[in-house]
Amino acid sequence: MEKTLPKIEIIEKYCKGCHICVEFCPTKVLEMKGFVVAVKNLEACIKCMQCELRCPDFAIKVSAE
Amino acid sequence: MAFDYEKYLRPGKLPHIWCPGCGHGIVMKGLIRAMDTLKLDMKNTAIVSGIGCASRLPGYIDCCTLHTAHGRAAAFATGVKMAKPEMNVILCGGDGDGTAIGGNHFIHACRRNIDMTYIIMNNYIYGMTGGQFSPCTPTGHKASTTPYGNPDPGFDIAKLAIGAGATFVARGTAFHANQIDKLIAEAIQHKGFSVVEILDDCPTTYGRRNKYKSVIEMMNRLKEVAVPVKAAEKMTAEQLKGKVLTGVLYKDDTKSDYTTEYAKVIERAQAK
Numbered sequence: 001m002e003k004t005l006p007k008i009e010i011i012e013k014y015c016k017g018c019h020i021c022v023e024f025c026p027t028k029v030l031e032m033k034g035f036v037v038a039v040k041n042l043e044a045c046i047k048c049m050q051c052e053l054r055c056p057d058f059a060i061k062v063s064a065e
Numbered sequence: 066m067a068f069d070y071e072k073y074l075r076p077g078k079l080p081h082i083w084c085p086g087c088g089h090g091i092v093m094k095g096l097i098r099a100m101d102t103l104k105l106d107m108k109n110t111a112i113v114s115g116i117g118c119a120s121r122l123p124g125y126i127d128c129c130t131l132h133t134a135h136g137r138a139a140a141f142a143t144g145v146k147m148a149k150p151e152m153n154v155i156l157c158g159g160d161g162d163g164t165a166i167g168g169n170h171f172i173h174a175c176r177r178n179i180d181m182t183y184i185i186m187n188n189y190i191y192g193m194t195g196g197q198f199s200p201c202t203p204t205g206h207k208a209s210t211t212p213y214g215n216p217d218p219g220f221d222i223a224k225l226a227i228g229a230g231a232t233f234v235a236r237g238t239a240f241h242a243n244q245i246d247k248l249i250a251e252a253i254q255h256k257g258f259s260v261v262e263i264l265d266d267c268p269t270t271y272g273r274r275n276k277y278k279s280v281i282e283m284m285n286r287l288k289e290v291a292v293p294v295k296a297a298e299k300m301t302a303e304q305l306k307g308k309v310l311t312g313v314l315y316k317d318d319t320k321s322d323y324t325t326e327y328a329k330v331i332e333r334a335q336a337k
Contacts, residue, residue: 009067014079018086023281052067053242056090058079061067 006047006064012036014059021051021060073097073107075127082121086280088239088265092186093122095237095245095263096155100128102250110153113142115167118193118267119159119186136167139174142181150324153253154180160187161199164220168200175229175258179323182252182259185222188267196270207274226260227315232322233259234315239266240287241311251313257322264291264309 008029017035022028026048031040037059047064074097083089100110107128114120116135123130129152133141138156146154163171163185174181190208191197198208200220207214226234233255235248245263252259266272266283277283294312297305 016080016085018280020086020280020284024284053094054091056083056087056094057081057085058070058074058090058094063067 004064005042006045006062008039008042008045008051009061009063010037010039011059011061014057016057016059018056020054020056024050024054026050068098068101070094070097073100073127074125078125081125083118084267084269086266086268086283087118087192088188088263088284089119089122089186091239091242092119092184092245092263092265093125095242096122096157096184096249097126098246099249099253102246103253105153105253109151110155111142111145111149112155112157113138113145114156115158115162116193117159117162117191119157119188119265120162122157136162136165137170138162139167139170139181139183143174143177143179146179146181146324147327150180150328154182155253156181156183158183158185159192159199160185160189160201160220160222161191161197164222164225165200172225172229175226175231175260177323178230178232178257178320180256180258182249182255182261184249184252185260185262186265187222187262188265188271189219190267190271192267192270196274202271206271209270209274222262223260223310223314226262230258230320231260231315232257232317232320233313234262235260235313236262236264236309236311238264238287238291238309238311240284241291244311248313255316255318257317257320 015036022030027044029045051060052062111129112123113131114123115138142156196209198211198215202215205214237244237248252261268280290309291311292308
């Protein structure tokens with residue numbers, strides 16, 4: 001079965017670069033690009049939603065089918 | 066699916082004023098999820114706060130909100146609840162606002178058992194005013210006004226609330242983000258004064274003075290010190306040293322709440 005990739009939306013103007021999402025992502029999907037977070041490896045995402053849950057700044061939205 | 070927080074937020078207010086890594090945003094998200102679970106009517110819900118970082122929370126949520134004097138959230142909220150007993154009243158604030166400046170209002174709101182929910186975000190410090198020590202700063206820890214270490218013992222907010230007469234007391238942490246909304250939802254449903262203490266992190270004024278290298282280290286500390294109530298039953302006093310219990314710590318459904326009792330007073334007075 002083909003794996004459907006989730007959509008990770010990052011609202012850059014809300015991100016304050018606290019690193020919480022990068023550190024708590026179990027499969028290291030996210031990385032810091034300058035002061036804001038960016039998606040590094042979407043393939044590895046297991047849709048656990050930890051980044052969305054823990055982001056204090058409402059900056060990440062994960063949409064999974 | 067992504068949770069739609071925007072439905073509950075005032076448009077154009079984000080990004081919020083909290084520092085990078087501050088746990089208050091996580092608590093606000095928990096509160097929003099709890100409001101969504103309970104399907105609260107936004108026009109019939111009031112969030113009341115005092116002054117401080119945590120007390121900026123009501124400004125972002127699109128319901129009835131009241132931002133009051135320092136420490137006086139409980140006093141103003143009591144007024145709201147007495148004028149409109151059918152309203153859901155939620156208070157929020159920090160440890161300094163709630164237990165030092167508003168300590169008197171806090172214990173008497175607990176004693177009266179008035180049907181409100183108080184969310185105390187305990188970050189061990191006065192953040193907004195410049196990092197002064199609060200009654201919750203642990204002994205020996207540094208703040209801007211205790212550069213050689215705090216000599217005072219800290220408050221245990223949950224024990225204080227139970228002792229003062231609150232009928233629902235729970236504790237969570239900003240690390241255990243999934244648990245926050247469940248605790249808050251249970252507290253809102255409880256008829257009587259409910260206190261939810263959320264252990265939080267303040268990387269800017271507390272963390273950097275107390276040798277925490279990063280927000281992640283502060284979050285991991287919350288993970289290490291927290292022990293769920295059920296797990297604690299099987300642990301010895303030695304193992305529990307330095308740990309903090311989390312979950313629902315106290316619940317009493319037998320006590321009548323203040324608005325019910327006051328309605329009886331009105332009835333008696335009008336009968337004559």
